[in-house]
Every structure is written in C-alpha cells, then in structure tokens.
Amino acid sequence: MEISFRHFLQRHAMLFALAFLVIAASFTWRVALARSGELTVHVLNVGQGDAIFFSLPDGTQALIDGGPDASVLGELSEVMPPWDSSLDLVILTHPDADHVAGLLDVLNRYDVAVIAETGIRKETALSKSWDEAVLREGARVLVVDRPQRIKFGDVAALDLLWPQALRAGEVLDKPNEYAVVSRLVYGEISLLLTADIERWTEGQLVATVPEDLLQSDILKAAHHGSKTSSSEIFLNAVDPEVALISVGEGNRYGHPHASVLARFAQLGIPLVRTDEAGRITIHSDGRIFSVDKEY
Template sequence: GQGDAIFIDAPSGRQVLMDGGPDRSVLRELGKVMPWWDRSIDVVIATHPDADHISGLVDVLQRYRVEYVFQPGVEKNTGPAESMLLSVAKEGAQEIYARRGQIIDLGVGAYLEILFPDRDVSDVETNTASIVARLVYGETAFMLTGDSPQAIEEYLVRLDSSKLQSTVLKAGHHGSRTSSSPLFLGFVNPNFVVFSRGCENRYGHPHEEVVELFTRLEIPTFDTCTEGRISFISDGITVRRK
C-alpha cells in the first residue's frame, strides 16, 4: 500500500528498518528478507509520525527486539504516533531524537548519517520535520528522504552540498511534486530513483511532473506499485538491483 518501509542489512549483520509502512504487512516483508530465526533489529527509524510511515512499526516493535528507535521529535498526538510511542516504551528500546551530524555505525565501513533535522522540530509540520539520512558504504550511497519537501532539500544543499551525492535516491514524499527539487537532484545526482507508493493512492503519487523530470534527466526509476519490493545490493563500489 501507500507508504515507506526500507530495510537495511549491513555487511556486518547489523540491521536497520526505516519506517514501517501503513499496516502489519511489513511483518510479512521482513519475513522474506530476514532469516526466520532472527527476532531482533538493531535500529528502527521513524522518519515522521504519519500513519503511512509508522503504523507498521507498532507491529514490528511487538514482534522484534529493537535496541534503538530514532525519531524527529515532532509533537503529533495521532493514534498511530501514540501507539508507536507506547510500543517503544513497552519494548524498552532506547529512544533518540535524530539530529544532524549523528552517525549510526553499521560496521565494516558502512554507516548512516543523519542530515536533518538540525534543530528542535517539536512544533514543525510533520513532513517538513522528516528525518533525512544518507546510507554510505564504500563509494556507494543511498539518499533516504522520508516525506521531506523541496524547501528542506534546498536547505540541505545550502548547508553542505558535498554530503549529498548518492547512487540511489528514494524520491521524497512518494514522488509528490512538493519534493524532488531540481537543485537537490543536481547535487544528489543518483543513478537510480525509487518511488515508494501504493498503486491507487488518492494523492496521485508519483506526480507526472516529477516522473517527467527524472525522464528528462535520464535517471532510471523503479516503482513499488509495479515491482513490489525493490532490493539493491552494494559491494562498496557499485550498486546493482537484486
């Protein structure tokens, strides 16, 4: 369905789940990419408290042992947000507010770097407060943007444009026209773009202007609606579709 869920399996065996989609179907997907006996995930990242990103995390926290939960610290008293915080407390996971400059060490030279938020975002609109992180392994990188809007994408260019270049970009906000600023794309300069979205979503994601932009830039795009789960493997030098 409409939503985001990104599973990172580092060469060291460390695992990260970034968002959990809209419902418990995330458990079925995790079952396909994790060994059946594996009942722990090192780090869970909730990019922002919208239902299509965090509802599934409630089920994940009930089923898996989770050590750390990163979230932006947005005050949003919705059902899914409250259920998730309750699950975090029940699980006994350590809750961390994601802030620019934090590095999540995944071992063997792989790491996740938090690029945003760079301040307190407790009363910021949820998409604007989205965690933006870059997964780096050797010479390869993945830009993971949550639902971050163009204003934040362009702000990241101004903060430090040298930290953006990535092999794969997860298009912001499911391919909405409110994200994928041409300026930002120029600095990310991805080889591949992924749209994470539901087929019949009511928002019309991905927006045709965004699809045309990637076509014009000759960047191949992959779409979870038509392809289902999309997997990439990095050897630290190149990235290929699995």
C-alpha cells in the first residue's frame, strides 16, 4: 500500500508541529541563557518557608532549602529550562518542615550532584524521610561543620560561614541556631543568606567572621522576619543595600514582626517581601545588581 508524501504530511502534521515547538522553545531558552552572562538569584514564592535558587553563567544551578511543600516544583519550572532535570548543589540549612519538606519533592524530581547539610536531626518523620531520600539520591554529601568555600570558576563562590563546628548526628528540637549561613559572591556583588538563625547566632557571626566576609550588598533576612532575629548589631555589621524576606501571606506567626520592620526602616534598609512581591529575582553582572518583583 502506497502513501503519498502529501498524505504522510497530513497524517503527521501534529507531530511535526509539536517537534517544531519543542525545538523553538529549546532555542529560545538557550538564547536567553547565552545572553544573560550574569548571576541570577530567585527567592522563590513558596509561602511560609524558604527556597532560594541561583544560576551562574557557566550553567551551575543550586537550590538552598525547598519550602514547606511541593509548590517549590512549580516555582522551579518557572526559572529553569523545561528540559533540565538536574541540580549541581542542594543545601538543607536545617531540618525544620518549612525548609526541608519541599526538598523531598525536589530529590524525587531532580538528579542532584552534591547535597550540603549540617547533619543535625529532629525527632520527626520528616527528618527521617529526608535521610532516606538522601541515601536514595546517591549524591555526594558535604557536611557543613566549619567555614569553607565552594568555588564556581574564577568569579563566583559560596562561602559557608556557619556552623563552625561538627554537629552531625545531634538531635535538636530547635535547630535554628545551627542552620547553615552562606554568602554568595559574584564579582563585586555579595548576598548573605541567613536561614532561620536568631540573635545568638547573629552575635556569634559578628564576633567570629571577618568584617569583609560578613558585609554584603544584599541580605536575605533571617527567620522570615521573626522578632527573634535581625538584631541591630547584626544589621549594622552586614550593612546591606537591600534586604529580602521570604514569608507567607497572612501567616499564623505574625511574620514579619512589626519591631523588625521598624528596625529596618530606622536603619534605612529597603525591604522586599515575597508575600507582597511574589518571586523576587536578583540579576547581577558582578558589578551592579537589580532586584525585580514578580508582581
């Protein structure tokens, strides 16, 4: 039985159209990535939790925390190429539910090369599920137990500033004070990421970290703007041009606290919040940076 080329095209027009759309979309993403030549950081809009994604011009992609649920997957699909199913680095700052729960979904969806964490545990089913997920993933595990630097080529680095001693295996009901604090550096621009640390840890950082490693252009404010964090001595030491708060709209904790908002205002530090702005995106060429809002 013979089928003419015209009939073949008619029968397979939909397949050709779909293939064209896939190729076109792929090309568009490649052009966008090639043109960027810059650091991009997204404070993902995951509600009451933390999830921060960054990408570098060399293609490196990393995720710090995963928020409270699977909504992180929808956010990642908005900021990563649709064909991409891998992450170079995932960091769990501490095993509270609003930081770790979404990472379980991330490990199910993505191939992860390196997982960094403190090794601190909580007596929860979620903490146990995380341990099991890490084993299944088969990624290299980096224990954050001292100050260390992860280098990304010649122009970018992630300085792990805290904790400064081995805590792996410890079981803590409230692990906030030993959450991973990191400082992302790209050229002349720096971003300090403080997880859920509180005043005690802020004081330890001010006392032990060299001034030039603590001062940062951008600060991701600690613990969703809780009154237990963002002390004046710490904010003065960091001296940021802008601060970002990852927080859920109308959350039951009253975050960010009015006293914290007043402190930022008193010090003249502008604030951008995910509950008001949606996903927050930072672009930088290594010399200057911009902060963009989703809405």
